[in-house]
Amino acid sequence: MQEFNQEFNTKMQKTVEVVVSDFASVRAGRANAAVLDKITVDYYGTMTPIQQVASISTPDPRSLMIQPWDASLLKEIEKAIQISDLGINPQNDGKVIRLLFPQLTEERRKDLTKQVRKYAENGKVAIRNIRRDAMDKMKAAEKKNEMTEDDRKDCEKELQEITDKFCKKIDELCEKKEKELMAV
Numbered sequence: 001m002q003e004f005n006q007e008f009n010t011k012m013q014k015t016v017e018v019v020v021s022d023f024a025s026v027r028a029g030r031a032n033a034a035v036l037d038k039i040t041v042d043y044y045g046t047m048t049p050i051q052q053v054a055s056i057s058t059p060d061p062r063s064l065m066i067q068p069w070d071a072s073l074l075k076e077i078e079k080a081i082q083i084s085d086l087g088i089n090p091q092n093d094g095k096v097i098r099l100l101f102p103q104l105t106e107e108r109r110k111d112l113t114k115q116v117r118k119y120a121e122n123g124k125v126a127i128r129n130i131r132r133d134a135m136d137k138m139k140a141a142e143k144k145n146e147m148t149e150d151d152r153k154d155c156e157k158e159l160q161e162i163t164d165k166f167c168k169k170i171d172e173l174c175e176k177k178e179k180e181l182m183a184v
Contacts (some may be wrong), residue, residue: 005158008134012127012166019123019170023177026112026119030103031058036066039084041076050077064099070097105180112181120174125166131163 005065024034033056034130040047050056054068054077066075081090087108091098104112138155147155 004138005134005162007157008130008159011130012162015126015130016166016169016173017125018126019119020173021118022123023116023173026116026177026181031060031062031064033058033064033101035086036064036081039080039086043070043072043073043076043082050080053077062101063174064101064119066090066097066099068097109181113178116174116177116181121169123170125164127166128168131159134159 021034021037025037026035033051036050036056039050040054042048042052043053044126045170049064053066053070053073054066057065057067059065061168068077072091074094074097078090078092081088081099086099088099091100135156138152138159140148142149142152
């Protein structure tokens with residue numbers, strides 16, 4: 001039964017990784033290339049992440065510089081950033097695009113905190129769904145006489161402990177990200 005819970009442990013770990021990447025895409029007033037992770041541009045008919053068509057650097061703590069390898073993509077990248085929910089206006093000088101990260105207002109910080117909490121809650125819901133699927137599999141295995149009732153109860157107890165551990169981890173990550181957002 002150990003391998004049974006291991007499978008769901010791995011799925012829950014992947015869910016936490018998704019939540020971490022969601023948190024990274026929320027800008028916290030400092031330049032961070034991860035905010036561009038979810039932005040794609042039309043590159044010869046294929047939607048491609050910006051990181052795959054340009055080099056991204058941070059010349060200073062409050063700005064990002066995007067230099068496409070194909071100069072014809074400047075306009076596409078600029079348009080993609082403008083329609084994203086970043087809230088930053090790109091500055092195109094004909095060779096590179098600069099993103100200047102202004103200080104966050106108190107209202108924007110609170111909005112971003114709500115967004116982070118939503119990501120955290122979505123992650124916890126996903127973890128609980130994984131637990132529910134595991135419980136269903138255990139009950140099915142018990143009905144097929146592949147597992148005893150005692151084994152199922154032991155597995156469910158262990159699975160609940162794993163679930164609680166990952167939910168707590170998401171709460172800790174959320175709290176850390178909120179502190180980062182609210183720091184002036």
